[in-house]
Amino acid sequence: MTVLPIDDPTKRRVLRVSCQREFSYTILHPARPVLDPEELALSEAVAGRPVLLVADKNVWRLFGKQICEYAGRHLNCLATVTVHGTERRKDWTQIRKVCSEALRVGLPRDGVIVAFGGGVTLDLAGMAASLYRRGVAYVRVPTTLVGIIDTAVGIKQGFNFESRKNMLGAFYPPEGVINDINFLRTLSSAELACGVAEIIKMGMVREGSLITLLEDHGATLIRNNFQAPTGLAMEVLLRAERVMIEELQPNLFEKCQARLADFGHTFSPALERASGYGLRHGEAVALDMVLSTAIAVRRGLCAESLFNRLVDLCRKMGLPLESPLLRPELLLCSVHETRLHRSGDLNLVVPVELGRADFLQEVTLDDLDHALAMIEETSYEQPLCRQASAGL
Amino acid sequence: MTVLPIDDPTKRRVLRVSCQREFSYTILHPARPVLDPEELALSEAVAGRPVLLVADKNVWRLFGKQICEYAGRHLNCLATVTVHGTERRKDWTQIRKVCSEALRVGLPRDGVIVAFGGGVTLDLAGMAASLYRRGVAYVRVPTTLVGIIDTAVGIKQGFNFESRKNMLGAFYPPEGVINDINFLRTLSSAELACGVAEIIKMGMVREGSLITLLEDHGATLIRNNFQAPTGLAMEVLLRAERVMIEELQPNLFEKCQARLADFGHTFSPALERASGYGLRHGEAVALDMVLSTAIAVRRGLCAESLFNRLVDLCRKMGLPLESPLLRPELLLCSVHETRLHRSGDLNLVVPVELGRADFLQEVTLDDLDHALAMIEETSYEQPLCRQASAGL
Numbered sequence: 071m072t073v074l075p076i077d078d079p080t081k082r083r084v085l086r087v088s089c090q091r092e093f094s095y096t097i098l099h100p101a102r103p104v105l106d107p108e109e110l111a112l113s114e115a116v117a118g119r120p121v122l123l124v125a126d127k128n129v130w131r132l133f134g135k136q137i138c139e140y141a142g143r144h145l146n147c148l149a150t151v152t153v154h155g156t157e158r159r160k161d162w163t164q165i166r167k168v169c170s171e172a173l174r175v176g177l178p179r180d181g182v183i184v185a186f187g188g189g190v191t192l193d194l195a196g197m198a199a200s201l202y203r204r205g206v207a208y209v210r211v212p213t214t215l216v217g218i219i220d221t222a223v224g225i226k227q228g229f230n231f232e233s234r235k236n237m238l239g240a241f242y243p244p245e246g247v248i249n250d251i252n253f254l255r256t257l258s259s260a261e262l263a264c265g266v267a268e269i270i271k272m273g274m275v276r277e278g279s280l281i282t283l284l285e286d287h288g289a290t291l292i293r294n295n296f297q298a299p300t301g302l303a304m305e306v307l308l309r310a311e312r313v314m315i316e317e318l319q320p321n322l323f324e325k326c327q328a329r330l331a332d333f334g335h336t337f338s339p340a341l342e343r344a345s346g347y348g349l350r351h352g353e354a355v356a357l358d359m360v361l362s363t364a365i366a367v368r369r370g371l372c373a374e375s376l377f378n379r380l381v382d383l384c385r386k387m388g389l390p391l392e393s394p395l396l397r398p399e400l401l402l403c404s405v406h407e408t409r410l411h412r413s414g415d416l417n418l419v420v421p422v423e424l425g426r427a428d429f430l431q432e433v434t435l436d437d438l439d440h441a442l443a444m445i446e447e448t449s450y451e452q453p454l455c456r457q458a459s460a461g462l
Numbered sequence: 463m464t465v466l467p468i469d470d471p472t473k474r475r476v477l478r479v480s481c482q483r484e485f486s487y488t489i490l491h492p493a494r495p496v497l498d499p500e501e502l503a504l505s506e507a508v509a510g511r512p513v514l515l516v517a518d519k520n521v522w523r524l525f526g527k528q529i530c531e532y533a534g535r536h537l538n539c540l541a542t543v544t545v546h547g548t549e550r551r552k553d554w555t556q557i558r559k560v561c562s563e564a565l566r567v568g569l570p571r572d573g574v575i576v577a578f579g580g581g582v583t584l585d586l587a588g589m590a591a592s593l594y595r596r597g598v599a600y601v602r603v604p605t606t607l608v609g610i611i612d613t614a615v616g617i618k619q620g621f622n623f624e625s626r627k628n629m630l631g632a633f634y635p636p637e638g639v640i641n642d643i644n645f646l647r648t649l650s651s652a653e654l655a656c657g658v659a660e661i662i663k664m665g666m667v668r669e670g671s672l673i674t675l676l677e678d679h680g681a682t683l684i685r686n687n688f689q690a691p692t693g694l695a696m697e698v699l700l701r702a703e704r705v706m707i708e709e710l711q712p713n714l715f716e717k718c719q720a721r722l723a724d725f726g727h728t729f730s731p732a733l734e735r736a737s738g739y740g741l742r743h744g745e746a747v748a749l750d751m752v753l754s755t756a757i758a759v760r761r762g763l764c765a766e767s768l769f770n771r772l773v774d775l776c777r778k779m780g781l782p783l784e785s786p787l788l789r790p791e792l793l794l795c796s797v798h799e800t801r802l803h804r805s806g807d808l809n810l811v812v813p814v815e816l817g818r819a820d821f822l823q824e825v826t827l828d829d830l831d832h833a834l835a836m837i838e839e840t841s842y843e844q845p846l847c848r849q850a851s852a853g854l
Binding site for chain 1: 473474475476477478479480481482483484485486487488489490491492493503554558561562565568569570571572592593594595596597615617618619620623624626628629630631632633635696700703704707710711714715716719801802803804805806
C-alpha cells in the first residue's frame with residue numbers, strides 16, 4: 071500500500087488495494103452411480119455441511135426418490151428446491167426462488183448448494199450460490215451431456231435478462247463437480263446430440279481426435295445413451311472434458327475474449343432467442359458451427375473437405391444443418407451484439423484445419439450470402455436427418 | 463491437471479481445474495474537486511471507454527448539472543440512471559433498472575459503470591456492474607463520509623432480500639475509487655456522524671490514534687463538514703482509509719470470518735431492519751459498538767474507562783446511545799442470525815483496550831441484561847444529544 075505525502079495540497083493522494091486469489095476444484099467421475107448408497111463421492115464433497123438441494127423438475131420426477139434416499143443416509147439436507155430447467159425459464163424469478171428457500175431454511179454461510187440438472191439448472195443454482203450471503207459453496211451434479219462436458223467444467227454462471235441469453239451472470243467457481251454418466255440413460259437422442267455438438271466444437275478447433283472418434287463411434291454412443299461400449303464412452307467424455315479444461319483454465323475469467331470455446335457461439339444466441347428458445351442450445355451451436363465453417367471456406371481459410379466432414383458428422387449425429395432462422399439480417403444483428411459482448415471485437419472462431427482455428431474480425435453480407443448458399447447446396451445432396459424447426 | 467488412468471473401471475477419474483487471480487485498485491483523492499473541468503482523475507480512470515453513469519437521486523439533484531458538464535467534456539457517456547440511495551430501496555428492482563439501461567444503450571463488455579452516491583448507491587451500481595455481461599469495470603465516486611472511508615474501500619457489494627440486509631451480494635472489486643471530500647459539504651451533521659461511527663469503529667479495534675483525533679477535533683470537523691481545517695480532515699480520512707485497507711486487504715474475500723471490521727456489525731443489521739430502516743446504518747453501528755463494549759466490560763475483558771470514553775465520544779459526535787429497539791429478545795435473535803452468516807461462529811468483536819479487540823463466541827441473556835442496564839445508567843448521567851428514535 072502506498073500513501074503519498076499528505077501535507078502537499080497540490081498532490082493527489084493515492085492508496086492501493088491488491089489481492090491475489092487462488093482456487094481449484096475437481097471434476098470427479100465416481101466409480102459407481104452418484105446416487106448409489108455405497109458411493110460416497112457426493113457425501114465427501116459436502117463433508118457434513120448443511121445442504122440445500124436444487125433439482126430440475128424432470129430430474130426430480132425421475133430421481134427424486136433416489137436423491138431423497140441418498141440425502142437421508144449421507145447428507146445434512148435442509149430442503150430441496152425444484153426449478154424449471156428450460157432456457158425460457160432461465161430467469162431471475164427462479165434464482166430468487168432458490169435464494170428465498172435458502173433463507174427460509176437458514177442455510178448458513180458455510181452451507182452448500184448442490185444442484186442436479188442440465189445446463190440451465192446448474193446456472194440457476196450457481197447464480198443463487200454466488201449471491202446468497204455473497205457466496206456459498208456450490209457442488210454440481212450435471213445430468214445432461216452438455217452439462218457434463220461443457221457447463222460443469224467452467225466457472226460461468228448466467229441467466230437470461232429481458233429475453234437476452236445469459237445477459238447477466240457471474241464467474242463463480244464451483245467447489246466440486248461430480249460427473250455421473252448414468253444420468254445419460256434418460257436422455258433423448260436429440261438431447262444427447264446437443265451435447266455431442268459441444269464435443270464437435272472442441273474437436274474442430276482444438277482436438278481433432280474427438281472428430282475421428284465421433285465419426286467412428288458417435289452414432290453408436292448416442293444410440294446406447296453413452297452407456298456402451300463403456301470404455302469408449304468414458305474415453306470420449308474424459309477427452310472432451312480434458313480439452314475443455316486445457317482451453318478454459320488459462321483464461322477462466324475471460325480476460326482475453328478471443329476464445330476457441332466460442333466456436334459455434336457467435337450466431338447461436340440470436341438464433342436461440344429468435345426461436346423463442348424452441349431451438350435447443352446444441353442445435354443452435356451446430357447451425358453456427360456449420361455457418362462459421364462455410365464462411366471460412368468462402369474466405370479461403372479452410373478446405374471445403376473439412377466443411378463437408380463437419381456437415382456429414384452433424385448430419386450423422388442428428389444435428390440440424392439448416393433453419394429458416396438463418397437469415398442474413400438476423401445474422402448481421404448477432405454480429406453487432408457479439409461485438410458488444412467481446413469488447414468491440416468480433417472474434418468469430420473459424421476452423422482452418424482439423425483441430426486448429428482462427429478468429430475473424432469482419433463478416434460481410436456477401437460472406438453470409440455465400441455461406442448460406444453453400445449450406446443450402448449441401449442440403450440438396452442428401453436428405454437431412456432432421457431440420458431445426460422447433461419453436462418456429 | 464491430473465487424469466487418472468481411464469481403463470480401470472473400479473477407480474474414480476479425477477480432473478482438476480486451478481486458477482490464480484490477481485487484482486488491484488486505487489483509492490485516489492484528487493487534487494481538485496472530481497467534477498472540476500480541470501480535474502482529470504475520473505476521465506483518466508475510464509480512459510475513453512463507454513460509460514454508464516449511476517447517480518443517487520439526491521446527488522443528481524445537487525450535482526447533476528456539473529456531472530453532465532464534466533461528462534460532456536471528458537467522458538463517452540451513453541446514459542445516466544438515477545436510483546433511490548436509501549436502505550429501504552436497496553433491492554433487486556433498482557439493480558434491474560441499472561442493468562436494463564445498460565442493455566438499452568448497448569453498454570459493451572469493455573464499458574464502465576461509474577457511480578456517484580453513498581453506500582447504498584455504490585452497492586446497487588456495484589451489483590449491476592458485477593452481473594451485467596458477467597462483469598464490467600466499475601468506478602466508485604462516493605459522496606458520503608460512510609462511502610468514502612468504508613464502502614468504497616472494500617470489494618463487498620450487496621442488496622437487501624426479503625427485508626434482510628445485504629442477504630444477497632457479491633465480492634466484486636472496483637477498478638477505481640475517487641474520494642472527493644467536497645461532496646461532504648452537502649451532508650447533514652447526522653449523516654456525517656454516521657461516517658464518523660465507522661471511523662470510531664476502526665479506532666476502537668485497531669488504530670487508537672483515530673479516537674484521540676476525533677475526541678480532539680471530531681466535533682469541529684462535523685461542524686465544518688470535513689472542509690476545515692483541511693489538513694486535519696484529510697489526515698483523519700486518509701488514516702481511516704489506510705487502517706481499513708490494512709484490515710481488509712489480507713482477507714478481502716472473508717475466508718476468515720473473525721473480522722475486526724465487524725465491530726458494531728453484529729446487532730446492527732437486526733436493529734436497522736427492526737426500525738424499518740428508519741435508523742441510519744451508522745446510528746445502528748454506534749448502538750452496537752456501545753452494547754458490545756458494555757458486554758466486554760461486564761465480562762471483565764475491557765476497562766470501564768474505555769466504555770465511558772466510547773460513550774462520551776459517541777455523545778459528542780451526535781450518535782445515539784440508546785434506542786427502544788435495544789431489547790434482549792431482538793438482540794438474541796440477531797446473535798442467531800449472525801451465527802448463520804459467520805458459519806456457526808458468533809465472532810462478536812469486543813474492544814479489550816484502545817485499538818485492540820477480541821472475539822466472543824457466546825453472549826447470554828444475562829450479559830445482555832447487564833450491558834443494557836449499564837448503558838441505561840450512563841444515560842442518566844448526562845442528557846443525550848439525540849436518541850435513535852427514527853422509524854419507530
